[in-house]
Amino acid sequence: MKMKRWVTAKPNLETVRSLARSCGFTPLAAAALCARGIDTPEAARAFLETDPAKLHDPMLLPDMAKARDTIRRAIEQGKKIAVFGDYDVDGVTSTCVMTRVLRSLGADVRHYIPDRLSEGYGLSMGAMDRLAQDGIGLIVTVDSGVSAFEEIARARELGMEVVVTDHHECREELPDANAVVNPKRADSTYPFAELAGVGVAFKLACALAGDGQQRAVLEQYADLVALGTVADVMLLVGENRIIVAAGLRRMAETQNVGLSMLLHESGQQGKRLTASTISFILAPRINAAGRLGHADMAAELFLTDDPRRAQTLAMALCEQNKQRQATENQILEQALQKLRLEYDPLEDQVIVLAGEDWHHGVIGIVSSRICDRYACPTVLIALEDGIGKGSGRSVKGFNLYEALCDSAPLLERFGGHELAAGLTIREENIQQFHENMEAWAREHVNPQELMPILHIDCPIAPEFISTEATRGLDVLEPFGMGNPQPVFSMCDLLVEEITPISSDRHVRLTLSKDGQTYTAMLFGTGQGGCGFAQGNYVDAAFCLEINEYRGRCSVQLVIRDIQLSTCEVMADQKILNLYNRFMSDGALTAREARVLLPERRDLVAVWRHILSRSEDGWLSVPDGALSRRVSWESRREINIGKLLVCLDVFSESRLLSYHFREGQLNIVLKHIEGKADISKSVVLKTLQSMSKDCNTMQGSVI
Missing domain, CATH: 2.40.50.460 (OB fold (Dihydrolipoamide Acetyltransferase, E2P))
Incomplete structure (x- = not known):
């Protein structure tokens, strides 16, 4: 770890007791609220609000009236409408909510989700041409479109109207659409800017339904809206809290046949459903379809009313998730093998790894797992025909997007934000890219500030x-x-x-x-x-x-x-003080020397443990752990000083090298011919002399 x-x-205990008494909370619940600055009954009630009556008027969103009127007019005129979505959970649920709403209003509607592997994210010129050829008169984007200037201009050229609904950050300049509904617009006065893409789609659905219908629309679609909101890791406060609370209640008795089948096939039907159920069980199954290039399958699941078809699709999504997990684990294993060969934990501040045949729909998850494990910014690159598609994840304190900007001349394209980004790079530029990232890190980042909080x-x-x-x-x-x-x-x-x-x-x-x-x-x-x-x-x-x-x-x-615990750390420090004095040529009493002096069986126990646990000649463990593990395994008293002496003896004999970095002890085994004779170790002889021990350990061999 x-x-x-x-x-x-450190919440004030009297305030905690007062809040618990006033609101009927248990002490732990009151303490958690007070710890977060929610320390009055009024603040607690406001924060915990889940009453749908508190939802904001959808018409407060910018361009909502234009969007509503454009869509209503298109339905009246019998225009074909395409809902253009995205392949992640937010995009899929947005697509399904909007498609179902338009169907209920009598629209001639179809949905379009770009293929992650062949089309990538968002609107594309090719998609605009295909939709025009299919006779589409109006495109309604969900969870996308606010930065698609050229593509929307192309759609308008081809005679299509465009309504954009999105929640991503946007510039002051907006695309030339009939309406751009986005709470992040610079001119937006909407009271809550943190809606997910499906949240904005829900708001448009409410506007289309008419005044006073927001509660009814929420009741009908809250399960899908909650699913997309939680999966997109949106703030669960304000309107999102109201939506998700309603959605979890609705999900337990959902009328959406596809969602019901997904709950059944994932083993969650009849169980208590929480936001964690969405994050760790449902969302990965839906995302797996998009990652492997079958997002349409997930959309069809939530759009079908045929139970048999829904069951088939739900089973397929669960199977694809298993396939995604297998692919992910295979890439992770290969990446870790490369990591042990290419990553120097003493020097490197950034991990950059590239591999042939890595599925670029999955490498983002693997990059995230490596980043979490090593608390180190990580970029994984999937190579194919000399072109690499990369996905990066970072830690707080290392702005990945800024680092990529510094390496922009080496990249074909890139995008993202502080903690996650994607890129395209030519294979021949990868080594220089890694060097540039390391140079940027040395100049802009203090490694001490990267420790997770x-x-x-x-x-x-x-x-x-x-x-x-x-x-x-x-x-x-x-x-x-x-x-x-x-x-x-x-x-x-x-x-x-x-x-x-x-x-x-x-x-x-x-x-x-x-x-x-x-x-x-x-x-x-x-x-x-x-x-x-x-x-x-x-x-x-x-x-x-x-x-x-x-x-x-x-x-x-x-x-x-x-x-x-502190008692363990202090015991280690006491021994380390002896060890450091010894290594600085300081005097030790015989008793102190014996504390550090390993017996032959201690050396053997340490060596066997390292050999059995190392992978590809490399072992990395928390710095206070190895002595304790060897002690437990061998049932011998091997303190941290004794362990370090053992490592020094092996280092003298050129069996290994070791170093510490960021709380980890890193050991690298060296290849030698034959057996190493440690009886000539200067460290051992010095300690033996200090301890006045007559057992000279002559002939000891590892």
């Missing part, structure tokens, strides 16, 4: 953890951007057990404190990524969830970060 910097809020709502004691307190947090749902699931912390928990699960992709921990024992889940980190071992004391940051198993409910800690 990459170390995180904890930023812990974890915001913690408040520390808690064992007596505050109960099923009642955990259920009380439900009042804060739905969780998401702008309203994350509360994170709590507890110090000095004893690690009683570490159990790898799902082929060591995750671990289940048994933790205890003050006579209370907890089950904790650490997702995305195998046992080899843990910076601690059984018997250690740790500080944990976690969310609280109810685990239901065979009719029994219990509280489960879902770990967001876990670190060695």
Whole structure:
């Protein structure tokens, strides 16, 4: 696990108690709200509002009247209408909501979603020509179009009208469309600018339905609108909170045949549905279709009213998601192999990897996983016929878009923002591109500022953890951007057990404190990524969830970060002080020297552990973890100083090299012929002399 910097809020206890009493919240729910500055009953009620009556008038959006009138006129005139969408979840749900609304109004309507692999994002000249040839008289864009100046001009040239609905950032200059509905317009006075693309489409649907129909339209389409809003990681505050809360209620009894079948095939029908259900179960299945070039399949699922067809499509989406996962894991494995050969954790500040036959619809996910794992900006490039299509992900503090701007002469095209971007590059420019990115990082970025930050709502004691307190947090749902699931912390928990699960992709921990024992889940980190071992004391940051198993409910800690406790760190530091004094040619007493002096069995235990855990001659572990892991595995007392002495002995013998960076110990094995004789080690002989130990370890061989 990459170390995180904890930023812990400290809500005033009396304010917490007052809010809990006034609003009937549990102490944990009140503490989470106060930690976020929501510390009065009035502020809490406003923040937690989910009443559809509080939705804003859609006619307040810029150009909404023009959009409504243009569409109504096209329907009256019998024009063919095309809803032009996008291949992600927001784009697909936007497309389906708008298509269903227009159908209900009697329109002659079809939808068009560009193929991710052959057409790319947004409107294109080819698509405009095809739609004109098909006799389309009006194009309504959803989740796209605000930057498609040339393409919209082409559509108008060909005699088509265009209504743009979008939510992306836009310039002051707008495309020459009949209407551009976007809450991000510079001249917009709409009270809430954070609608998703499907949120803007929903607002247009309300305008088309007429005055006083907003609640009825929400009731009909809230499930799809919520699906797109959560999947697009929009702020779940204000109108989005109202929409998503209504959508989750509607989803539980959805009348959309396709969505019902998707819930069934993904094993969620009848279960409690939350924003996490959308983010981690439904959205990946819908996105898989777009990533693999079959977004039309997802759109058809939500547009069909045939249960048999819906079941077939839902099964296909689930199967495509499995295919996407397999492709993703294959690329990840290949990328990690390249990483171990090409990435120098001591010097490199940016990861740039390229590979043949990598699916460019999937590399963005893999790039994100590597970026998260190493807390390092990452660009993965899929090569085909000398051209690379890349996808990059970054961390807070490293502006990926600005870095790409600096390398613009090497790129065919690029776009994106601070944390995510896409690019096209010729194969021969990749090496220079990597060097340019490294140079930009050295000039503009302080590596210390790239450490991920974890915001913690408040520390808690064992007596505050109960099923009642955990259920009380439900009042804060739905969780998401702008309203994350509360994170709590507890110090000095004893690690009683570490159990790898799902082929060591995750671990289940048994933790205890003050006579209370907890089950904790650490997702995305195998046992080899843990910076601690059984018997250690740790500080944990976690969310609280109810685990239901065979009719029994219990509280489960879902770990967001876990670190060695202060007592463990201080014990390490005490030993490190001895080690540093020894390495600086300082004097040690015999007793101090014996603390650092490894026996032959210690050296063997360390060496065997490194050999068995290294991949392609490289092992990277949290810097306080290796001594603890070897100690637990070998049942020997190997403190951190003894471990470093072992590494120094192996380094002297040219068996390996090692270094520390950003909380990680990195070991690189070296290839030597035959066996290495460590009995001549200067480090060992010096420590033996200091300890006045008669056992000279002559003839020790690794």
